[in-house]
Amino acid sequence: MYITITDGNDVYEYALEFQTIFDKEIAVRVFRYSFERAVKLADYSNAKESIKLKMPEPYIILIEEIEGVKDTIKLEMEFGKGVIFNYDIKVLKYWTYDLKKLYNENMYLLYPLQIFKLRKxxxxxxxxxKPEEIKKFEMFRLYDEMNIVIENLNSYFMNMYGKYRDFDLEVESMVKSFYDPRIEEKGIEKAKFDVAQNMLIDGESEEKIKKYTGVSDKDIAEIKKLIEARGKH
Known part of the structure; x- marks a missing residue:
């Protein structure tokens, strides 16, 4: 994948290779793709004397965690008469990024890859x-995170293309920012209370509920009142 960014008169091009696993030929493959791209865009204006090739800046984006991978992979190439050229490929360890970090570093286009992390x-x-109730709580939390990814991705495109006028106020509010921590907190809190409520109904001890969900004594008291109120109807 190639990305071209224009900043005034300056043009920057990047070659991106996305991987969920690591293989030994990845650096060679990135170099080959980048070289083919440079040949395609070569400057032949002075071909009788020299030909200019501009290689895109290479990146390997590793989505899932892989141990022992360095931040840069070096491809060492030896030409005639012992001339050595090192081709450095930067490695972006995507598993270390969450939505907030992507937002802070202006990596909006990498939002969708969060889905791969959540799948794992x-x-x-x-x-x-783990107990089924805890599994349910964690699944709720991950599902909320997935929704947050989608909402923030929508926000990116809405802000980029200015389509807010085509959406009603409710949708506009939902996608109003690239990253809104309040959305995340609200989703996690709801999942936490839902699980705590189910555990209370199933007769689990309050200590166990607090341990696995993180709710407070005050929260449990409120949940009990809610359960009692529902039981009266």
Missing amino acids: KMNEVSYSK
């Missing part, structure tokens, strides 16, 4: 030996 977490929760 969901699989881990699904196959874990």
Whole structure:
């Protein structure tokens, strides 16, 4: 994948390689793609004397966690007479990024990749030996995170293309910012209270509920009142 960014008279081009796993040929592959791109855009205006090739800046974006990978992978190339050229490829360790960090570093276009991270977490929760109520709570939280990714991605495109006038006020409010921590907090709190309520109904101890959900004594008292009120209707 290639991205071209224009800043006034300056043009920057990046070659991006996305990987969920690491393989030993990835650096060679990135170099080959970048070289092919440079050849395609080569400057032949002075071909009898020299040909100019401009290589895009290379990045490998590793989506899932891989141990032992450095921040830069070096491709060492040896030309005739022992001339050595090092081609450095930067590695972006995507698993270290959340929505807030992507937002702060202006990496809006990488929002959708959060879905891959969430998929892996969901699989881990699904196959874990945790109590079912805890699994349910964690799944709720991950589902909310997935919705946040989608909402913030919508926000990016809405802000970029100025389409707010085509949406009603409710949708406009939902996608009003790239990253709104209040949306995240609200979703997590709701999931937490839902699980605490279900655990109370199932007869779990208050200490266990506080341990697994993080709710306070005051929260539990409020949830009990809510359960009692519903039972009277």
